[in-house]
Amino acid sequence: MLSLIKLPRVFTINQVPKVFHEDSIISGYRHPRSSATDCILSLFQMTNETLNIWTHFLPTWYFLWKLVTVVLMQKAWQDSFTWPMVIFLFTCCIYPLASSCAHTFSTMSVRARHICFFFDYGSISFYSLGSAIVYSAYVFPDKWANSSFHQSYITIAVFNTIICTILACYSRLGLPFLQYNHDIIKRFPEYQSPKLSKFLRVVAFAYPYLFDNIPLFYRVLLCEGEGCTDNATNILHYYHITLAFLTAFLFATHLPERLAPGSFDFIGHSHQLFHVCAILGTHFQMQAMEQDMKIRRSWLVENSIPITFANSVGPALLCVVLNLVIIFLYSLPLLLGPVCKDMKYSRGPKKDKLCPHS
Template identity: 30%
Template sequence: MTTIVMERIGRLFISLQHIKQVLRLLTSEASPSMPATVRDTEVPHFFRERYVRAGYRPLHQRWSYYFLSAFRRHNETVNIWTHLLAFLVLLAKMSHVAETVDLIRDRHAWPLLLLMLSALNYTAWSVVAHLLGSKSEMTHYTLFFMDYVGVAQYQYSSALVHYYYSAEEGFFRRVGAVFMPVVALLSWLSCLGCCYGKYRNHTLPPWVRKVSQVTPSTVAYLWDISPVAHRLLFGDPDPAAVYHLGHVAFFLGCAVFFAFPVLERCWPGGCDFLGQGHQLFHVLLSCCTICQINASLLDYGGRRQVYARLYDGDDAALFVALYGLTLLMCVLIAAFMLRKAKELLDRQSK
């Protein structure tokens, strides 16, 4: 017995030693060459956030520096971890759903599958953009343009589940022929507006850039949420209504904190690590997504007699094809704007 106990204590000691070594690798003790963060005056204006005074990572470091910076304190740390944790929660949610829903063979489940895949996609690109976007201006443009592509395709998928699972027959009869084509168009415009706002970060005032990013997304959201709004106003109460209302409430909070640096403006320099509007935007958007998935799951299970009467398997396949076209168009928009950004940087370097 004593021998067994001593062996277990030995294994525990070795494990603790390994953990300690890993933690040391993530600190400046093992990486003395990793530079400290700098103030806003020490990075180009392009990288500065309003009212955030310090915590910026220096440019043009090794890739390993930016990867390891996920475990260090700087003004993007919370942005990285909020969506990384959201990604893991959404991945676990999708795994759980896949145990009870045939996401592949049931074509009526394809909109739900697109929603969850697009949610994983936008959170993943957000993590990558905030983690690695400080390496250089070109890297920043590239990763955030892809982040905007992720947001646009999530916007399409959100509208699709609202239309497919939540729409009442009266709403379907009025706008059924044009709803999804308009969704695709608005997704393209949203991607273009976000990319253009980032591209003009050098020259336009902050409020103009925000208008170019927020306006297309706002118009798109009003259109995308219209099937749910029509149902909540004119339909009968059901269990999914709570989640739909939660989704709307969280999204309104997202819009406020994305558009306005509320806390930073009240406390300049006090939110360099925690309390930035974009951090709150990440948290609220994650909650919005989870509410939306839960609402869609309830509608998928409880309203099948409604949507199965309105759509067939061919409709689902058509919407998936339109999703592919939307994604392709958004990637082309991002590529076009990236080319414009490269030309801008080349002119500035001469």
């Protein structure tokens, strides 16, 4: 069937605008003004984004199945103790789905690229809050349960989530509500200083992760003696932590393609490996949460902070609303900016005709 469909052409790095360039990726680029149909068709051909999309789209359905299992089989709506797990699994569905959609449709235009990845960043920050909520409910070591840090943990995590989204969006476009013109893209952080832009994104995602995992790091790496919650779940936590740091390493270093530019354009570049490690890490994190929830339930109900709407569902809903507001504020200037009048293009992109932000 696909043999009867004319798949979109792919291009080299020299044929697409700088804003679409990926570090050490030489070929496999899609047209910088692809139609939505072309973007979908590109899922079935080899481009430098194909595996980025599938490595997050397929796991979305696995996490959705796990979410449905918890909601239906454990009757989560009747048991507030399972609410944090439901929220966490929901964020596990959202972030890979948002990522796969961002990678799919980011070549429709430069403004579409920015807006797609704003949603991607918002979903990652939402996932970080989901992790914090589930950690607060099930992971805190016995000796930290109901401590002052535990009581303020979710509030700080919400604040960190908002900072994460703002900083990640800022790394692409700087401050919103500038008066855009045809040359303004050259003053965007991602265009003017891509290394600084990448550093800001690493900080944006690393900071909430490190904060969220303080109780886990203490529990499995530092805590000794009574009250350290040393149970069979800890090995799963070790797997998750290892994969999380490997994920960050791949995202920050662009290895292995940096060692041999052009050799890993389609298979094996760092972003694909980053996606795989992130999903595997989330899988082990989910398994650890499930075990801690079951093994520690009776003790946590008696000794830890009671799970209520105010420390589970409420913060998650607040995070969704605030993230959408931030994304809207950053997207609005792009949507209101000038549109390039010359919309006629050949099958090969002509950079001198591209309106920089349209």
